[in-house]
Amino acid sequence: xxxxxxxxxxxxxxxxxxxxxxxxxxxxxxxxxxxxxxxxxxxxxxxxxxxxxxxxxxxxxxxxxxxxxxxxxxxxxxxxxxxxxxxxxxxxxxxxxxxxxxxxxxxxxxxxxxxxxxxxxxxxxxxxxxxxxxxxxxxxxxxxxxxxxxxxxxxxxxxxxxxxxxxxxxxxxxxxxxxxxxxxxxxxxxxxxxxxxxxxxxxxxxxxxxxxxxxxxxxxxxxxxxxxxxxxxxxxxxxxxxxxxxxxxxxxxxxxxxxxxxxxxxxxxxxxxxxxxxxxxxxxxxxxxxxxxxxxxxxxxxxxxxxxxxxxxxxxxxxxxxxxxxxxxxxxxxxxxxxxxxxxxxxxxxxxxxxxxxxxxxxxxx
Amino acid sequence: xxxxxxxxxxxxxxxxxxxxxxxxxxxxxxxxxxxxxxxxxxxxxxxxxxxxxxxxxxxxxxxxxxxxxxxxxxxxxxxxxxxxxxxxxxxxxxxxxxxxxxxxxxxxxxxxxxxxxxxxxxxxxxxxxxxxxxxxxxxxxxxxxxxxxxxxxxxxxxxxxxxxxxxxxxxxxxxxxxxxxxxxxxxxxxxxxxxxxxxxxxxxxxxxxxxxxxxxxxxxxxxxxxxxxxxxxxxxxxxxxxxxxxxxxxxxxxxxxxxxxxxxxxxxxxxxxxxxxxxxxxxxxxxxxxxxxxxxxxxxxxxxxxxxxxxxxxxxxxxxxxxxxxxxxxxxxxxxxxxxxxxxxxxxxxxxxxxxxxxxxxxxxxxxxxxxxxxxxxxxxxxxxxxxxxxxxxxxxxxxxxxxxxxxxxxxxxxxxxxxxxxxxxxxxxxxxxxxxxxxxxxxxxxxxxxxxxxxxxxxxxxxxxxxxxxxxxxxxxxxxxxxxxxxxxxxxxxxxxxxxxxxxxxxxxxxxxxxxxxxxxxxxxxxxxxxxxxxxxxxxxxxxxxxxxxxxxxxxxxxxxxxxxxxxxxxxxxxxxxxxx
Numbered sequence: 001x002x003x004x005x006x007x008x009x010x011x012x013x014x015x016x017x018x019x020x021x022x023x024x025x026x027x028x029x030x031x032x033x034x035x036x037x038x039x040x041x042x043x044x045x046x047x048x049x050x051x052x053x054x055x056x057x058x059x060x061x062x063x064x065x066x067x068x069x070x071x072x073x074x075x076x077x078x079x080x081x082x083x084x085x086x087x088x089x090x091x092x093x094x095x096x097x098x099x100x101x102x103x104x105x106x107x108x109x110x111x112x113x114x115x116x117x118x119x120x121x122x123x124x125x126x127x128x129x130x131x132x133x134x135x136x137x138x139x140x141x142x143x144x145x146x147x148x149x150x151x152x153x154x155x156x157x158x159x160x161x162x163x164x165x166x167x168x169x170x171x172x173x174x175x176x177x178x179x180x181x182x183x184x185x186x187x188x189x190x191x192x193x194x195x196x197x198x199x200x201x202x203x204x205x206x207x208x209x210x211x212x213x214x215x216x217x218x219x220x221x222x223x224x225x226x227x228x229x230x231x232x233x234x235x236x237x238x239x240x241x242x243x244x245x246x247x248x249x250x251x252x253x254x255x256x257x258x259x260x261x262x263x264x265x266x267x268x269x270x271x272x273x274x275x276x277x278x279x280x281x282x283x284x285x286x287x288x289x290x291x292x293x294x295x296x297x298x299x300x301x302x303x304x305x306x307x308x309x310x311x312x313x314x315x316x317x318x319x320x321x322x323x324x325x326x327x328x329x330x331x332x333x334x335x336x337x338x339x340x341x342x343x344x345x346x347x348x349x350x351x352x353x354x355x356x357x358x359x360x361x362x363x364x365x366x
Numbered sequence: 367x368x369x370x371x372x373x374x375x376x377x378x379x380x381x382x383x384x385x386x387x388x389x390x391x392x393x394x395x396x397x398x399x400x401x402x403x404x405x406x407x408x409x410x411x412x413x414x415x416x417x418x419x420x421x422x423x424x425x426x427x428x429x430x431x432x433x434x435x436x437x438x439x440x441x442x443x444x445x446x447x448x449x450x451x452x453x454x455x456x457x458x459x460x461x462x463x464x465x466x467x468x469x470x471x472x473x474x475x476x477x478x479x480x481x482x483x484x485x486x487x488x489x490x491x492x493x494x495x496x497x498x499x500x501x502x503x504x505x506x507x508x509x510x511x512x513x514x515x516x517x518x519x520x521x522x523x524x525x526x527x528x529x530x531x532x533x534x535x536x537x538x539x540x541x542x543x544x545x546x547x548x549x550x551x552x553x554x555x556x557x558x559x560x561x562x563x564x565x566x567x568x569x570x571x572x573x574x575x576x577x578x579x580x581x582x583x584x585x586x587x588x589x590x591x592x593x594x595x596x597x598x599x600x601x602x603x604x605x606x607x608x609x610x611x612x613x614x615x616x617x618x619x620x621x622x623x624x625x626x627x628x629x630x631x632x633x634x635x636x637x638x639x640x641x642x643x644x645x646x647x648x649x650x651x652x653x654x655x656x657x658x659x660x661x662x663x664x665x666x667x668x669x670x671x672x673x674x675x676x677x678x679x680x681x682x683x684x685x686x687x688x689x690x691x692x693x694x695x696x697x698x699x700x701x702x703x704x705x706x707x708x709x710x711x712x713x714x715x716x717x718x719x720x721x722x723x724x725x726x727x728x729x730x731x732x733x734x735x736x737x738x739x740x741x742x743x744x745x746x747x748x749x750x751x752x753x754x755x756x757x758x759x760x761x762x763x764x765x766x767x768x769x770x771x772x773x774x775x776x777x778x779x780x781x782x783x784x785x786x787x788x789x790x791x792x793x794x795x796x797x798x799x800x801x802x803x804x805x806x807x808x809x810x811x812x813x814x815x816x817x818x819x820x821x822x823x824x825x826x827x828x829x830x831x832x833x834x835x836x837x838x839x840x841x842x843x844x845x846x847x848x849x850x851x852x853x854x855x856x857x858x859x860x861x862x863x864x865x866x867x868x869x870x871x872x873x874x875x876x877x878x879x880x881x882x883x884x885x886x887x888x889x890x891x892x893x894x895x896x897x898x899x900x901x902x903x904x905x906x907x908x909x910x911x912x913x914x915x916x917x918x919x920x921x922x923x924x925x926x927x928x929x930x931x932x933x934x935x936x937x938x939x940x941x942x943x944x945x946x947x948x
Contacts, residue, residue: 052851054847054850054851079850079855080847080850080851081850081852081853081855082853083851084853087847087851089844089847090844091842091844093842093845093847093848095845095848095863095867096867097866097867106849106854106862107852107853110849110852110854110862111852111853111854156848156852160852160853166851
């Protein structure tokens with residue numbers, strides 16, 4: 001439904017050209033919920049705005065619904081108002097001088113096709129019903145709460161039945177409780193309508209809970225693309241492992257090389273750890289050993305005879321309610337593990353920890 | 367990326383794939399060229415010898431030599447300096463305490479005081495000048511005749527037809543500007559700074575002297591430079607009071623050079639003089655910018671809500687009210703009353719039983735009707751068109767500067783500032799020279815109302831772009847982008863989103879420009895002939911021709927006609943919490 005190939009885009013800032021998107025290629029299937037995730041300045045919003053047509057790229061091609069809307073080589077360009085795309089903005093961009101009805105009717109009144117008054121009314125009410133705002137149809141738009149404005153923006157983006165829905169950090173202005181509700185509601189709505197959705201966020205939790213596919217971006221490039229589960233459990237770089245969820249990243253070195261996917265021994269300052277090689281490594285290469293805090297286990301095995309088992313000292317405890325974060329020291333290495341409160345150790349305890357080898361990843365330090 | 371790819375890029379401006387952005391850019395470029403053409407023609411003519419239009423033009427510095435060596439120019443310079451210094455002092459003496467009372471004390475009726483001061487700016491300078499002449503003319507002036515009768519004086523004690531007298535009248539007219547500009551300074555002052563001074567054992571007076579005044583100083587300086595510049599180029603008052611008494615300031619002298627009664631116009635010398643004053647004005651506006659910047663550094667920058675510390679006046683409230691009453695008496699009531707009085711009498715005389723019996727509306731009835739009707743018609747057309755054209759052009763300027771990605775767009779912001787930095791009268795002279803010597807054969811604009819429309823609009827562009835810039839900055843770009851994503855092309859975004867959201871600002875600025883157009887004398891005098899005359903010009907020519915009663919009557923009619931528009935303006939300004947600045 002959306003195909004971006006070799007997109008490049010740079011801005012002129014203080015006399016210098018700053019690259020915002022560097023060779024971005026994406027293919028989003030019909031009905032897919034696709035998320036661009038990354039820290040601010042990674043180029044995710046630029047990519048989205050290029051799809052919208054609000055920015056003009058330097059190079060590349062963009063197809064929406066099979067139509068070529070931009071191509072640097074073939075000179076194609078469709079202005080944003082002819083792309084038939086729905087978009088929800090970060091600030092919602094609700095027109096304050098119009099009522100709820102007028103806001104939602106705008107795409108129907110000002111779009112290419114001309115509709116009869118009754119048709120417009122019917123479709124506006126249907127769109128408002130989708131977001132449960134039908135009771136507010138005649139209210140002036142500024143008299144809505146933040147959450148209601150958000151729904152209104154969504155109704156307006158959907159009313160013209162666009163081929164594609166673009167969401168530019170739409171949840172970032174909501175308070176925590178409302179955001180949690182809207183995550184579920186938003187995903188269910190677009191899934192029910194089967195709208196292809198491109199979503200931009202810097203919140204990993206939103207990306208993991210809402211998406212079919214997540215693409216992690218950094219410095220204008222997509223560095224990993226996959227389902228939320230793949231991205232979380234098999235990050236392909238230290239950056240992704242750290243950006244999504246929390247992880248223990250321990251610098252190490254591999255004495256023997258290995259091919260990608262094989263088991264490999266990583267020498268760390270806690271001792272040797274057996275891990276999965278995420279990519280191919282040459283002997284002697286510097287790596288990061290990555291393991292999630294919740295994957296670390298308390299063990300009764302003998303550290304001297306079993307691999308990946310270490311003696312640890314509990315240095316600090318952080319009570320989170322549903323879990324306890326324990327900060328332990330193994331040799332010269334500080335280490336974080338997450339436990340159920342009932343199983344948590346006490347301050348100063350000596351415990352033995354086990355790092356399951358299937359959960360230990362050797363990541364390139366590049 | 368190849369150079370071709372950059373070149374092929376739609377530059378951000380045409381990427382919308384429609385005509386409106388290109389049309390706006392074209393407008394902005396043409397208006398910028400017009401503005402530059404004015405200045406360029408002045409510069410060019412200042413270096414020519416002899417009358418322009420003659421095929422053998424030679425270039426040289428003769429005009430400048432004349433400006434700097436002629437005894438008359440030196441007199442004019444001294445007069446102008448004296449005039450602007452006096453008017454600045456008078457404006458500050460009335461404006462600054464008024465601003466302090468309204469902003470920093472517990473005096474009551476602040477809204478009404480603020481409104482009266484603001485509206486005071488709209489009273490035409492020529493009307494006030496006429497009133498003051500009736501009051502203090504050495505021969506017929508009411509005050510002089512009274513004083514001579516009461517104290518048995520042999521000569522008149524007051525003479526308004528002096529540099530100081532003119533400065534006094536001009537200063538009373540400029541006091542509202544001093545008030546508005548310094549009120550903003552007092553309002554933006556952090557109360558904590560003054561409180562800290564008092565906690566550190568400074569008395570109220572020590573606090574004012576050591577903290578309040580030094581903090582307000584850059585702002586007051588900036589206002590002073592601004593007012594001085596306006597006084598320097600003021601035309602109305604010197605034209606009404608000084609002209610017939612052969613006391614010239616820069617602006618009236620410039621007018622004398624380009625339209626003398628007995629000799630050929632001396633455009634070259636006028637251009638040279640204008641160039642000198644332009645340089646002076648540029649220096650002053652640079653200095654003004656420096657002071658403004660310093661003033662802003664002192665102003666409160668934190669976003670937190672605060673209220674300036676209000677000082678309890680106690681018994682001082684009575685002198686304060688006397689102060690305001692005195693100002694309104696001197697600046698509004700006295701001159702307008704005398705204007706009205708003189709409009710009712712066949713010739714000006716003191717109020718007495720005999721003069722009361724002579725009161726009639728003859729002057730209102732015996733106007734040169736065809737000229738007056740032409741003036742009324744032209745003024746009405748200009749009042750409707752000038753604000754409309756000015757705001758349309760300013761909106762294009764603001765959109766190009768703030769919303770487009772045209773390379774070098776900030777340059778246009780500078781261009782829009784030029785008419786503010788350079789005295790209006792110079793723009794008038796520039797327009798005259800352009801139309802007479804460059805355009806006349808191609809587009810005969812001279813003597814048409816369109817010439818006035820163009821020059822009036824350009825003169826107000828600085829003010830109007832400041833308003834539209836401020837309005838557009840407050841509109842989040844996503845409001846326009848979401849309209850684009852909803853399928854609306856730019857022209858519809860303007861109609862459905864931008865203009866409705868800007869409408870309070872636009873309405874307010876429209877009314878203000880309409881009122882300024884209504885009373886505009888300077889530019890109209892320079893550019894008008896019998897066919898494109900306006901109401902203020904008719905009043906002025908009646909006055910010059912000795913028809914004092916007729917001129918007074920017409921001025922009274924003008925003031926009365928302004929009242930309903932001022933009322934609308936006041937309602938609009940109040941509803942949107944806006945109040946004028948220049």
